[in-house]
Amino acid sequence: MGRTLAQKIWDSHVVSRAQGEPDLLYIDLHLVHEVTSPQAFDGLRLAGRQVRRPDLTVATEDHNVPTTGVTGPGLPLRGPGSPVTDPVSRVQVEALRKNCAEFGIRLYPMGDAGQGIVHVIGPQQGLTLPGMTIVCGDSHTSTHGAFGALAFGIGTSEVEHVLATQTLPQAQPANMAVNVTGRLPYGVTAKDLILAIIARLGTGGGAGHVIEYRGAAVQHLSMDGRMTVCNMSIEAGARAGLVAPDETTFAYLAGRPHAPRGAAWEEALGYWRSLPTDPGAVFDREVTVDASALTPFVTWGTNPAQAAPLGSSVPDPTSLADEGARASAQRALAYMDLAPGTRLTDITVDTVFVGSCTNGRLEDLRAAAEVLRGRKVAKGVQMLVVPGSMEVKAAAEREGLADVFTAAGAQWRSAGCSMCLGMNPDKLAPGQRSASTSNRNFEGRQGKGGRTHLVSPQVAAATAVTGRLTAAADL
Amino acid sequence: MQPFTTHTGRAVSLRRSNVDTDQIIPAEYLKRVTRTGFADGLFAAWRADPEFVLNQPAAVGATILVAGPDFGIGSSREHAVWALLDYGFRAVISARFGDIFRNNSVQAGLLPVRLPADVVTALQDLAEDGRAAEVTVDLAGREVWAAAGPDGPPLLTAGFEIDEYTRWRLMEGLDDISLTLRHSGKIAGYERGRPGWLPVAG
Numbered sequence: 223m224g225r226t227l228a229q230k231i232w233d234s235h236v237v238s239r240a241q242g243e244p245d246l247l248y249i250d251l252h253l254v255h256e257v258t259s260p261q262a263f264d265g266l267r268l269a270g271r272q273v274r275r276p277d278l279t280v281a282t283e284d285h286n287v288p289t290t291g292v293t294g295p296g297l298p299l300r301g302p303g304s305p306v307t308d309p310v311s312r313v314q315v316e317a318l319r320k321n322c323a324e325f326g327i328r329l330y331p332m333g334d335a336g337q338g339i340v341h342v343i344g345p346q347q348g349l350t351l352p353g354m355t356i357v358c359g360d361s362h363t364s365t366h367g368a369f370g371a372l373a374f375g376i377g378t379s380e381v382e383h384v385l386a387t388q389t390l391p392q393a394q395p396a397n398m399a400v401n402v403t404g405r406l407p408y409g410v411t412a413k414d415l416i417l418a419i420i421a422r423l424g425t426g427g428g429a430g431h432v433i434e435y436r437g438a439a440v441q442h443l444s445m446d447g448r449m450t451v452c453n454m455s456i457e458a459g460a461r462a463g464l465v466a467p468d469e470t471t472f473a474y475l476a477g478r479p480h481a482p483r484g485a486a487w488e489e490a491l492g493y494w495r496s497l498p499t500d501p502g503a504v505f506d507r508e509v510t511v512d513a514s515a516l517t518p519f520v521t522w523g524t525n526p527a528q529a530a531p532l533g534s535s536v537p538d539p540t541s542l543a544d545e546g547a548r549a550s551a552q553r554a555l556a557y558m559d560l561a562p563g564t565r566l567t568d569i570t571v572d573t574v575f576v577g578s579c580t581n582g583r584l585e586d587l588r589a590a591a592e593v594l595r596g597r598k599v600a601k602g603v604q605m606l607v608v609p610g611s612m613e614v615k616a617a618a619e620r621e622g623l624a625d626v627f628t629a630a631g632a633q634w635r636s637a638g639c640s641m642c643l644g645m646n647p648d649k650l651a652p653g654q655r656s657a658s659t660s661n662r663n664f665e666g667r668q669g670k671g672g673r674t675h676l677v678s679p680q681v682a683a684a685t686a687v688t689g690r691l692t693a694a695a696d697l
Numbered sequence: 698m699q700p701f702t703t704h705t706g707r708a709v710s711l712r713r714s715n716v717d718t719d720q721i722i723p724a725e726y727l728k729r730v731t732r733t734g735f736a737d738g739l740f741a742a743w744r745a746d747p748e749f750v751l752n753q754p755a756a757v758g759a760t761i762l763v764a765g766p767d768f769g770i771g772s773s774r775e776h777a778v779w780a781l782l783d784y785g786f787r788a789v790i791s792a793r794f795g796d797i798f799r800n801n802s803v804q805a806g807l808l809p810v811r812l813p814a815d816v817v818t819a820l821q822d823l824a825e826d827g828r829a830a831e832v833t834v835d836l837a838g839r840e841v842w843a844a845a846g847p848d849g850p851p852l853l854t855a856g857f858e859i860d861e862y863t864r865w866r867l868m869e870g871l872d873d874i875s876l877t878l879r880h881s882g883k884i885a886g887y888e889r890g891r892p893g894w895l896p897v898a899g
Contacts, residue, residue, distance in 0.1 A: 328899060643772075
């Protein structure tokens with residue numbers, strides 16, 4: 223019987239397999255950031271253990287860092303010259319610096335040219351390659367699955383485990399295929415596709431599974447688009463999301479700093495071409511989505527599955543048959559201060575956020591800039607544009623995208639997680655409402671009492687222009 | 698971690714589905730660099746509401762949380778598990794858990810008990826109207842039961858499934874790292890066979 227892409231990667235990373243025990247998997251790359259790692263390093267110290275493979279471990283500062291005042295590398299964390307004003311954030315970043323120095327781990331600090339969101343810097347450096355196993359103490363590690371790598375989020379105890387052993391004991395997940403047929407219509411993006419898939423599967427529909435995204439629409443996505451899709455696999459409950467590596471993948475990787483070169487490239491390429499799911503492989507579950515029928519998608523509720531086409535209205539909870547879904551929708555509408563039947567395009571926002579590991583890459587910024595070019599951000603609306611990495615920032619400035627944003631009245635920032643998660647100065651105030659290209663619309667996610675509508679970069683930019691949820695085509 | 702064999706305590710019903718880890722512990726509490734001291738952050742936004750279930754007198758001293766389906770979805774933050782443990786919970790019962798939350802729970806010694814949705818609802822009913830003074834989660838026997846008191850007849854009994862390896866680890870209170878280090882030789886052997894073109898940091 224044939225094997226799936228995920229099964230092939232799994233099988234090639236089993237260090238130990240025994241009856242009645244989870245497989246022990248080797249981890250090729252461990253990404254580390256300041257929030258979920260300090261207790262893991264403390265655990266190592268308490269037990270007198272070392273980091274087994276510091277050379278397979280890469281760290282960056284992303285969750286806590288401010289996106290203003292970061293003028294370059296080497297800025298102090300303390301004192302008047304420090305952009306980090308929150309003393310608790312400072313302690314966490316200091317802990318990462320100390321831990322990386324002590325254990326010999328490569329760290330990209332705030333302001334460094336290589337710094338950025340952990341899931342943006344791995345791919346851009348060519349550290350993320352097909353067939354690898356990649357983990358990070360962050361649920362959006364699934365992003366790296368866009369390259370045909372098996373990549374998943376772990377907790378801090380598991381971070382400590384990987385630091386100490388470079389392995390993880392894991393139960394083998396089930397396989398799900400999401401077959402996306404047809405082509406995405408013009409103006410409909412990878413973000414709209416994944417929001418539609420999550421709405422279909424529900425927040426727990428992918429639990430216990432890895433999802434392989436397949437079909438013509440997925441093959442036609444760029445690497446940035448595939449990363450957006452895989453990034454949000456966790457929002458459907460899946461541990462990981464994957465796309466089979468193909469010529470698009472190889473073209474992206476060729477020449478990246480850590481990608482193999484010369485004869486090694488040819489050897490790697492041969493292996494990568496053997497990875498796609500075999501024709502006879504069987505998935506535990508298959509779902510089919512018709513891309514050609516999709517339109518821009520946005521969320522109306524407080525979890526990413528509570529989403530609908532932008533051309534529709536806020537649903538009426540009483541029309542939902544399932545009692546749990548009804549109660550959840552009622553709670554969500556109360557929190558979001560929305561009435562059933564309201565047209566989604568009538569919802570006004572005061573904040574627009576373009577960025578995050580979901581939509582903070584160059585293609586996302588290009589799409590938003592294309593919509594904003596020659597237009598202005600509406601009065602009363604603040605728009606933050608936050609590149610996912612310093613490299614994305616530099617590229618966007620070279621292309622003139624930054625000028626488009628600032629000319630439109632948007633704020634052009636430096637790299638970080640920013641307004642995705644309320645751990646740094648970029649937050650919503652209570653009652654504020656955003657159109658956000660990030661990944662989670664949970665209660666308080668972008669700041670206590672803040673209300674979030676998840677959107678694509680195009681919808682975000684068009685919304686900034688009108689002040690209400692708007693498709694770019696309707697400008 | 699503290700071994701888990703059987704636990705009897707007061708159950709509290711949280712009748713909400715899709716409880717994400719941002720609700721269990723908001724991001725502002727994640728800046729601490731310790732493993733303890735997260736109890737005050739547990740459900741911080743919801744606890745600001747006097748009507749919230751954990752603010753009711755009946756919830757004082759509760760050690761078992763009976764929640765709606767898809768508990769612990771979202772962010773990988775293990776702080777959610779630490780906050781539940783710090784607050785005093787030893788077990789969470791739900792029809793379905795987020796995968797990462799479940800993994801984090803069994804790492805830290807919080808028992809995630811998966812029961813069918815109708816059994817969870819029945820248990821919530823018993824907890825809410827005060828009939829079930831005590832709920833027992835028996836990991837050794839893979840069973841949950843609710844009783845009116847120490848000597849009262851059982852009001853509800855339900856078996857649950859958990860894989861044998863996880864059950865053994867929790868009952869022994871073993872941490873994975875020491876178990877894995879038994880395989881150090883195999884890890885070194887695997888490393889010798891890795892292709893040379895795989896990337897290293899630098």
